[in-house]
Amino acid sequence: METLANVLVGLVAALHVYILVMEMFLWEREPGRKLHGFEPEMARATAVMAANQGLYNGFLAAGLVWGLIAGDPTGFRAQVFFLVCVIVAGVYGAVTSNRRILFAQALPGTLALVAVLAAQ
Template sequence: MEAVAGVLVGLVAALHLYILVLEMFLWQKKQGRSLHGFDAELARATAPLAANQGLYNGFLAAGLVWGLIAGDPTGFRAQVFFLSCVIVAGVYGAATANRRILVAQALPGALALAAVLIAR
C-alpha cells in the first residue's frame, strides 16, 4: 500500500506542476484560454492573477515532492499537510469558482491522503 500511496502523491504533485505551467506560462496561449473559455483580452487582463495562482500550485507540488523524499516522520507529516491543503483548495475552488475543481483537484488529493493514512 505504501507504493500505491507514493504513486498517488506523485500524481497529485504532477497535477499541480501542470497547473503551475498552465497558469504561469500558458494562460494567454490557446491551451490556457480554452480551459476557461477566455478570449485573448480577458486572458491578458487576468494573467497576473493566474500566475500568482500557478505559483501557489507550485508550492503545493514542491511540498508533496518534499514529503516523498523526506524520511519519516517528516515525510509522512509533509504529505498529510500538503494533501490537506490540496483538498481545502479544491473544495474552496469548487465552492467559489467551478464545481469541476472538486473532481479535478480535491478528489485526487483525498484519494492520495487516504492511501497515505492507510499505508501508515
C-alpha cells in the same frame, strides 16, 4: 499500500506542476484560454492573477515532492499537510469558482490522503 500512496502523491504533485505551467506560462496562449474558455482580452486582464495562483500550485507540488523524498516522520507529515492543503484549495475553488475543481483537484488529493493514511 505504501507504493500506491507514493504513486498517488506523485500524481497529485504532477497535477499541480501542470496547473503551474498552465497558469504561469500558458494562460494567454491557446491551451490556457481553451481550458478556461477565456477570450484573449480576459486572459490578458487576468494573467498576473493567474501567474500568482500558479506559483501557489507550484508550492503545493514542491511540498508533496518533499514529502515523498523526506524520511519519516517528516515525509509522512509533509504529505498529510500538503494533501490537506490541496483538498481545502479544491473544495474552496469548487464552491467559489467552478464545481469541476472538486473532481480535478480535491478528489485526487483525497484519494492520495486516504492511501497515505492507510499506508501508515
